[in-house]
Amino acid sequence: xxxxxxxxxxxxxxxxxxxxxxxxxxxxxxxxxxxxxxxxxxxxxxxxxxxxxxxxxxxxxxxxxxxxxxxxxxxxxxxxxxxxxxxxxxxxxxxxxxxxxxxxxxxxxxxxxxxxxxxxxxxxxxxxxxxxxxxxxxxxxxxxxxxxxxxxxxxxxxxxxxxxxxxxxxxxxxxxxxxxxxxxxxxxxxxxxxxxxxxxxxxxxxxxxxxxxxxxxxxxxxxxxxxxxxxxxxxxxxxxxxxxxxxxxxxxxxxxxxxxxxxxxxxxxxxxxxxxxxxxxxxxxxxxxxxxxxx
Amino acid sequence: xxxxxxxxxxxxxxxxxxxxxxxxxxxxxxxxxxxxxxxxxxxxxxxxxxxxxxxxxxxxxxxxxxxxxxxxxxxxxxxxxxxxxxxxxxxxxxxxxxxxxxxxxxxxxxxxxxxxxxxxxxxxxxxxxxxxxxxxxxxxxxxxxxxxxxxxxxxxxxxxxxxxxxxxxxxxxxxxxxxxxxxxxxxxxxxxxxxxxxxxxxxxxxxxxxxxxxxxxxxxxxxxxxxxxxxxxxxxxxxxxxxxxxxxxxxxxxxxxxxxxxxxxxxxxxxxxxxxxxxxxxxxxxxxxxxxxxxxxxxxxxxxxxxxxx
Numbered sequence: 001x002x003x004x005x006x007x008x009x010x011x012x013x014x015x016x017x018x019x020x021x022x023x024x025x026x027x028x029x030x031x032x033x034x035x036x037x038x039x040x041x042x043x044x045x046x047x048x049x050x051x052x053x054x055x056x057x058x059x060x061x062x063x064x065x066x067x068x069x070x071x072x073x074x075x076x077x078x079x080x081x082x083x084x085x086x087x088x089x090x091x092x093x094x095x096x097x098x099x100x101x102x103x104x105x106x107x108x109x110x111x112x113x114x115x116x117x118x119x120x121x122x123x124x125x126x127x128x129x130x131x132x133x134x135x136x137x138x139x140x141x142x143x144x145x146x147x148x149x150x151x152x153x154x155x156x157x158x159x160x161x162x163x164x165x166x167x168x169x170x171x172x173x174x175x176x177x178x179x180x181x182x183x184x185x186x187x188x189x190x191x192x193x194x195x196x197x198x199x200x201x202x203x204x205x206x207x208x209x210x211x212x213x214x215x216x217x218x219x220x221x222x223x224x225x226x227x228x229x230x231x232x233x234x235x236x237x238x239x240x241x242x243x244x245x246x247x248x249x250x251x252x253x254x255x256x257x258x259x260x261x262x263x264x265x266x267x268x269x270x271x272x273x274x275x276x277x278x279x280x281x282x283x284x285x286x287x288x289x290x291x292x293x294x295x
Numbered sequence: 296x297x298x299x300x301x302x303x304x305x306x307x308x309x310x311x312x313x314x315x316x317x318x319x320x321x322x323x324x325x326x327x328x329x330x331x332x333x334x335x336x337x338x339x340x341x342x343x344x345x346x347x348x349x350x351x352x353x354x355x356x357x358x359x360x361x362x363x364x365x366x367x368x369x370x371x372x373x374x375x376x377x378x379x380x381x382x383x384x385x386x387x388x389x390x391x392x393x394x395x396x397x398x399x400x401x402x403x404x405x406x407x408x409x410x411x412x413x414x415x416x417x418x419x420x421x422x423x424x425x426x427x428x429x430x431x432x433x434x435x436x437x438x439x440x441x442x443x444x445x446x447x448x449x450x451x452x453x454x455x456x457x458x459x460x461x462x463x464x465x466x467x468x469x470x471x472x473x474x475x476x477x478x479x480x481x482x483x484x485x486x487x488x489x490x491x492x493x494x495x496x497x498x499x500x501x502x503x504x505x506x507x508x509x510x511x512x513x514x515x516x517x518x519x520x521x522x523x524x525x526x527x528x529x530x531x532x533x534x535x536x537x538x539x540x541x542x543x544x545x546x547x548x549x550x551x552x553x554x555x556x557x558x559x560x561x562x563x564x565x566x567x568x569x570x571x572x573x574x575x576x577x578x579x580x581x582x583x584x585x586x587x588x589x590x591x592x593x594x595x596x597x598x599x600x601x602x603x604x605x
Contacts, residue, residue, distance in 0.1 A: 043403045094587060100403055101349050102586050105543065108536065109582025116575030232532065236411040239404060269422055276415035280396060283408065287399040 007265055013144040015261040021150055021219065023257020024157025025051075027250045028212040029234045031164055032205035034243040038181045039201040042092065042103030048231030049114040050206045052224060054080050054213025056118060059129055059222045069132040073214050080210035081203040088202040093195070111228070118224035126221030153215050160211060161250040168246055177201065236279045242292020252290060299468070302603040306551055314457050323453045324521065329561045330460040331518040336541040336553030337467050338510035343539075344548030345471055346503045347483035349406040352413025353511055353538050355393070356386035358420065358530025360512030365432040365525035366425055375438045375446060375455065379516040386512020387505050389416070394504030398497050401486075410535070417530045431526030435519055452521060459517050463510050468550060470506060479503055540578055543585045546592025551605050555593050 005012075029047060036044045057079050058072035067075065087110065095103050135149040168174040180187040180197055188194045213227075220226055241252030256275050263274040270277070282290060299307060317326045335357055342348040364382035367373045373381070397408040420426045427433070437446035446452045470476055481489040482496050489496050519525040528534065537560060545556025560578075567574045585592065591599060598605040 037403075043407065091583065091587060098590075101343075101406065102590070104349070104351075104403060104406055105539065106583060106586040108539075109579045109586065112536070112575050112579030112582065114579075116572045116577075116579060119572035119575070228532075232410055232414045235407040236414075239400070239407055239411060272418040272421075273415050276411050276418075279408070279411055283396050283399055 005266075010144040012265055015265045016258055017144075017146070017150055017154070017261070018264070019257040019259070019261020020154045020254060021157075021257070022260060023254035024154055024161075025212050025216060025230065025253075026234055026237045026257055027161050027253025028157055028208050028215075029230065030237045030241065030249045030253050031161060031246065032208040033234065033238055034246065034249050035164075035168070035208075036202055036205035037243050039177070039198055040088075040092070040096070040103070041100050042095070042107065043100075043235075044202075044205065045104055045107035045231070046087070046110040046114065047107075047206070047209050047234070048227030048229075049111040050080055050084065050227070051209040051213040051216070051230060052118065052227035053083070053114065054210025055129070055217040055222045055226065056122070056213075056224075057210070058214040058217050059127055062129070069214075069218075073211070076214045077207035077210040080213075081207035084203040084206035085199050088199045092202065093198070111231075115224050115228060122224060124224055126223035126226075129217040129222050131218040149218060153219065156215065157212070158250075158254075160208070161253075164208065165246045165250070233275055236275050240275075240279050240282045240289060242289025244289070245291045248289075248291025300603070302601070303550060303605065306605055310551065310554065311461065314461065318450065318453050323449045325561075325565065327453055327456045327521045328518070329558050330456050331514045331521065332538070332541060332561055333554040333557035334460050334463045334517070335511055335514035336538050336545065336557045337464055338507045338514065339538045340542045340547065340549075340553045341467055341470065341503060341507045341510075343542060344552075345476065345483060346479045346500055348500060348504070349539075350397075350409040350504070350507070351406045351539065352393070352409035352411070352416075352532075352535050353508075354530050354532065354534035355413035355416040356390055356508040356511035357515035357518075357534060357538070358525075358527075359389050359416065360386040360515030361519040361525040361529040362420065362426055362432065362515075363512070364516030365435040365519040368438055368520065369432060369435050372436075373438070374442050375440055375520055378438070379459065379513055379520065382516025382519070383509045383513035386515065387509035390505045390508025390511075391501070394501045394508070398500050398504070410532070413530070413535060414532060417527070417532065420527060420530050426525075426527075429527065431524055432519075433524050435523045435525065437520050437523065446520070456517055456521060459513065463513060464554070467506075467510060470503075471550075475499070475502070536578070540582060542592075544581060544592055546595035546598075546605075547590075549592065549594040549598065549605055552592050552594035559593070 029051060033044060033047055036042065054076050057076040058069070061067040061072045061075060062069070091106065092103065095106060131149045135152050138145045138147045168177060176187065176192055177197065180192065180194055184194050216226065237252055237256055240256065241248045243249070256278065259278065260271060260274055264271040314330070335353070339350065339353050342350050360382035363385035364378040367381050368375065368378040393409065393412045397405050397412065400408055421428060437452055439445050440455060444451060446455060471479070478489065478494050478499050481494070482499060486496055515529055518529070541556035541560045542553050543556070544559060545554065546552030563577065564574055567577060589596070594605045
């Protein structure tokens with residue numbers, strides 16, 4: 001085995017792969033946050049909790065109903081999306097006329113309730129979720145062993161991000177969505193049902209979180225705290241990338257995942273803090289964020 | 296006097312009387328905990344209630360205050376008043392740096408940045424050698440006040456904590472009712488207009504941030520002496536959430552709200568402690584209820600009922 005900068009290649013590439021996986025989750029979550037923010041003007045603090053619920057729904061589908069991973073990958077985002085519509089209609093929609101900070105506080109409360117309920121029901125130790133048989137095992141790439149499931153997660157996360165970008169930038173639905181983000185009153189005047197569009201946007205954003213949750217289930221144990229560990233880092237990712245552009249969120253997410261992975265190789269003590277350090281540097285040099293438009 | 300109206304003066308008198316009577320009725324250590332959190336919440340309220348800045352990472356300053364006080368009291372043998380003062384300074388220095396960074400962005404971004412910076416402090420405290428990692432700093436001596444009066448007795452400690460709380464509470468109120476405080480409120484109401492009137496709003500925000508984080512550090516330091524321990528709980532993100540909850544429940548931008556909120560939330564945690572995660576659920580439900588139906592909080596509603604500012 002050869003080595004790079006005195007680091008054995010399998011270790012280096014293994015950590016970069018782990019970084020890409022985390023990066024995929026950062027990208028999916030920050031993408032959802034950005035879409036929701038654009039339309040609803042709230043920061044969805046419950047995003048982490050809904051990511052966790054996505055994983056739990058997959059676990060429940062498998063253990064209670066015997067529905068396998070592949071169907072869960074479709075069903076769980078659907079179920080969480082419907083749950084999102086209920087949340088938006090029942091509580092979040094009452095806040096649109098208020099200061100945006102109330103949206104943050106409300107969704108924070110929602111996150112506490114959801115996580116608390118799941119912790120009561122399932123404890124905090126975590127439940128195992130098996131990798132589906134087709135994706136288990138590993139292939140030897142010559143410079144490293146690639147566990148197939150991990151490669152799959154990176155590819156799927158990237159494809160879903162790309163699909164979201166295509167929907168928003170290249171379809172009619174996407175252009176209505178972008179127009180409604182710019183000027184909801186005008187779009188409503190053209191006969192578009194904007195409140196419904198808002199609900200669907202929220203559903204779409206949280207469905208992305210749930211999808212990430214299902215992808216994460218076999219990698220991390222399914223655990224009521226898995227979302228809150230992620231969400232604060234994702235906030236930093238959002239601050240770094242700025243919420244102005246979809247591609248920006250995706251690139252920032254994957255990029256920061258790699259940075260985190262490399263830090264684990266070269267200076268493991270800092271691996272938990274490196275994203276926050278990057279955030280500080282970005283704030284000092286480009287306060288609006290790497291892809292942000294306004295300050 | 297001190298910017299209090301007659302009704303507020305009476306309310307303050309009631310508060311002081313309650314602080315004096317409380318240890319005779321309730322367990323003194325519990326009341327001290329409430330007082331520390333009340334000061335912490337009042338410091339937080341200075342930002343959200345009067346400048347309109349939501350700092351979602353205030354646990355960082357509370358926690359650093361707690362660690363600095365505990366470390367200096369234990370390893371340098373500093374007297375309690377000096378250790379707590381250093382804790383406050385620790386909070387203020389950290390607040391100066393974080394405030395300087397976070398003020399570059401506004402509104403929701405400000406909240407996310409403070410939250411992320413606080414999380415960085417948390418991870419730092421997990422790794423750093425002087426915090427004792429998961430164990431924290433234990434068996435912190437309460438020491439002798441001014442090198443003379445031993446605080447080993449709970450009642451002796453109680454009077455010191457009560458004095459710190461009242462002094463901090465009065466000082467924060469004085470800040471709000473000073474000319475400086477008027478500018479703070481102008482920034483909350485309409486920042487571009489305050490700027491156009493010639494105020495350097497960023498400097499005002501930063502000074503308010505540092506005052507708030509200094510008080511948060513003092514509160515954390517006092518807490519670490521009362522309990523003789525400084526741990527990761529003090530810097531954890533959920534502590535930031537709790538102080539937001541206390542202030543929101545008591546009433547954003549009210550004088551006495553944070554104190555009432557601290558009492559209710561701390562009391563609730565005490566009584567619900569045996570029920571595990573139900574504490575989290577209850578806190579979440581209170582958050583939702585406050586935001587949807589009860590935005591003025593307890594003291595805000597009471598004040599509206601009596602037609603006075605409390």
